[in-house]
Amino acid sequence: MKKYVLDLELRSIETLRPDYVLLRLCNGTAPLPEMQPGQFVEVRVPDSPATFLRRPISINKVDRERGELWLLIHTVGEGTRALARLKAGALLNVVLPLGNGFTLPPCVEGGTSDANRYVLVGGGVGTAPLLFMGEELVARGHEPIFMLGARSGKDLLQLDRFEALGQVCVTTEDGTVGETGFVTQHSLWTKIREGVCPKPALVYTCGPKPMMVAVSRLCDDLDVACEASLENLMACGLGACLCCVENTTEGNVCVCKDGPVFPTSRLRWKAEC
Amino acid sequence: MNCSLLTKIGDLQLQNPVMTASGTFGYGLEFADFVDLNTLGGIIVKGTTLEPRQGNPYPRMAETAQGMLNCVGLQNKGVDYFCNVIYPQVAGLKTNVIVNVSGNSPETYAECARRIAELDHIPAIELNISCPNVKKGGMAFGVTPEGAASVVKAVRAAYPKTLIVKLSPNVTSIADIARAAESEGADAVSLINTLMGMAIDAERQRPILSIGTGGLSGPAVKPVALRMVWQVYEAVNIPVVGLGGIMNATDAIEFMLAGASAVEIGTANFIDPTVTTKVIAGIKEYAERHKLKSITEIIGAAHGSVS
Numbered sequence: 314m315k316k317y318v319l320d321l322e323l324r325s326i327e328t329l330r331p332d333y334v335l336l337r338l339c340n341g342t343a344p345l346p347e348m349q350p351g352q353f354v355e356v357r358v359p360d361s362p363a364t365f366l367r368r369p370i371s372i373n374k375v376d377r378e379r380g381e382l383w384l385l386i387h388t389v390g391e392g393t394r395a396l397a398r399l400k401a402g403a404l405l406n407v408v409l410p411l412g413n414g415f416t417l418p419p420c421v422e423g424g425t426s427d428a429n430r431y432v433l434v435g436g437g438v439g440t441a442p443l444l445f446m447g448e449e450l451v452a453r454g455h456e457p458i459f460m461l462g463a464r465s466g467k468d469l470l471q472l473d474r475f476e477a478l479g480q481v482c483v484t485t486e487d488g489t490v491g492e493t494g495f496v497t498q499h500s501l502w503t504k505i506r507e508g509v510c511p512k513p514a515l516v517y518t519c520g521p522k523p524m525m526v527a528v529s530r531l532c533d534d535l536d537v538a539c540e541a542s543l544e545n546l547m548a549c550g551l552g553a554c555l556c557c558v559e560n561t562t563e564g565n566v567c568v569c570k571d572g573p574v575f576p577t578s579r580l581r582w583k584a585e586c
Numbered sequence: 587m588n589c590s591l592l593t594k595i596g597d598l599q600l601q602n603p604v605m606t607a608s609g610t611f612g613y614g615l616e617f618a619d620f621v622d623l624n625t626l627g628g629i630i631v632k633g634t635t636l637e638p639r640q641g642n643p644y645p646r647m648a649e650t651a652q653g654m655l656n657c658v659g660l661q662n663k664g665v666d667y668f669c670n671v672i673y674p675q676v677a678g679l680k681t682n683v684i685v686n687v688s689g690n691s692p693e694t695y696a697e698c699a700r701r702i703a704e705l706d707h708i709p710a711i712e713l714n715i716s717c718p719n720v721k722k723g724g725m726a727f728g729v730t731p732e733g734a735a736s737v738v739k740a741v742r743a744a745y746p747k748t749l750i751v752k753l754s755p756n757v758t759s760i761a762d763i764a765r766a767a768e769s770e771g772a773d774a775v776s777l778i779n780t781l782m783g784m785a786i787d788a789e790r791q792r793p794i795l796s797i798g799t800g801g802l803s804g805p806a807v808k809p810v811a812l813r814m815v816w817q818v819y820e821a822v823n824i825p826v827v828g829l830g831g832i833m834n835a836t837d838a839i840e841f842m843l844a845g846a847s848a849v850e851i852g853t854a855n856f857i858d859p860t861v862t863t864k865v866i867a868g869i870k871e872y873a874e875r876h877k878l879k880s881i882t883e884i885i886g887a888a889h890g891s892v893s
Binding site for chain 2: 315316317318357363364365366367406408545546547548549550551552553554555556557558559560564565570
């Protein structure tokens with residue numbers, strides 16, 4: 314997939330939660346390049362002398378009708394806080410699309426069945442790329458089931474958008490919304506294990522590493538394939554600097570170029586966590 | 587007026603002074619969507635060793651003020667992989683594809699160089715005696731004149747084409763190391779490799795990088811690099827290739843004025859994958875504005891003006 318460096322215009326910026334902003338970007342009147350769910354972009358932070366490197370951000374949604382690229386940003390440091398201060402009309406220099414996305418199942422027609430049910434497990438801001446993936450699954454005639462985890466109800470993001478796409482199972486650590494505990498403790502897993510709910514064709518996950526490791530262990534127990542999207546610290550995003558490596562069955566590989574999405578069967582992280 | 591951007595590193599002709607630094611531009615192919623590779627003065631591909639190497643564990647990178655630290659540790663798939671898989675893809679490029687060669691003994695450096703010498707379309711190697719991130723070899727050879735001499739001597743005997751030796755800034759006198767490389771037959775020296783540094787996570791109370799230390803690059807190191815290019819230019823008669831924090835054409839010009847016959851762009855490729863194209867255009871614009879017939883007129887031109 315051809316990559317581009319583009320100056321994208323910030324069409325709007327919306328604060329979703331105190332530490333989360335949603336940027337809607339457009340390419341002037343030109344169309345946006347092709348992008349797939351699970352891919353990411355590298356954003357240059359304007360007016361932030363303390364920020365040297367670009368910031369890798371997952372793709373939250375591509376609204377092809379309106380020509381919009383959505384980036385959901387958790388403001389955790391200097392760079393992301395500077396992005397959150399931008400005003401509509403600002404230009405953002407973006408390298409895109411980067412990496413390999415989630416495996417997209419082929420289109421099906423004539424209604425969903427057990428064979429085309431997919432579980433998407435996200436935690437924190439890791440839910441961002443699952444929205445794009447969920448929309449793509451629905452567009453292809455599949456049924457996504459979202460399992461979203463957060464510390465507290467106030468940390469849940471874009472719940473209404475997920476609910477518009479399919480069933481949403483929520484867990485919060487403090488029990489303010491949904492079931493209490495981690496996403497891996499949700500009752501849906503028990504139902505799948507006991508055969509009350511059908512096994513998903515595949516599980517996609519994105520979030521904190523311990524969460525993804527736990528999800529991939531659950532998938533192993535259920536004998537379900539799992540794909541995880543990693544977010545290792547990176548510089549170039551192009552496979553040149555070799556900084557963002559992950560230990561896999563083929564040795565150290567770049568998350569930016571060989572990932573960020575990996576079948577969990579390729580990852581050696583289980584031994585580490 | 588039309589200014590020539592041609593420059594030379596020993597016998598090696600460059601269509602312009604702008605090359606890419608090893609480890610920051612992959613094999614060039616990673617940047618083909620952003621840069622017409624044939625317009626570059628040269629591409630120095632990532633550090634290659636005789637045997638494949640896994641490098642250091644993650645995390646390998648830390649952002650710093652106007653720069654970054656890395657401790658990649660020479661991860662590469664080995665010289666066979668380069669010869670069999672990468673070479674066929676880059677041999678047709680109309681630019682100088684130069685291989686950065688590393689090892690852990692004079693013998694392994696020489697054997698790796700011998701293998702690269704067999705490749706018709708690789709006109710030069712850059713000898714990495716300055717990697718700060720490997721325990722054995724690497725910088726160990728580059729921090730004493732004797733160590734540098736031993737590797738350059740072994741490689742010179744095995745490698746007949748243009749031999750560039752990449753120097754470490756983590757020394758007391760870089761001029762002494764440059765002279766040692768020159769006396770053993772190096773055709774040119776390139777400098778600087780990264781400066782050893784460190785980053786600590788205050789909240790977690792531990793170093794950020796997996797092996798504790800790493801190599802600092804980016805604009806933060808530019809004044810140090812410029813000073814060292816200046817000193818080495820005065821110490822040796824072979825050409826000097828300058829690098830260290832070059833972000834734009836003005837930076838590149840400054841290195842040439844300090845004595846560099848050509849420059850390498852490294853970390854800037856991470857910030858703007860099209861930066862090399864912009865630097866070439868900026869050098870051309872500078873040359874025209876200063877009514878130069880040849881860009882080589884400015885090499886070392888700042889010398890002699892110091893009291």
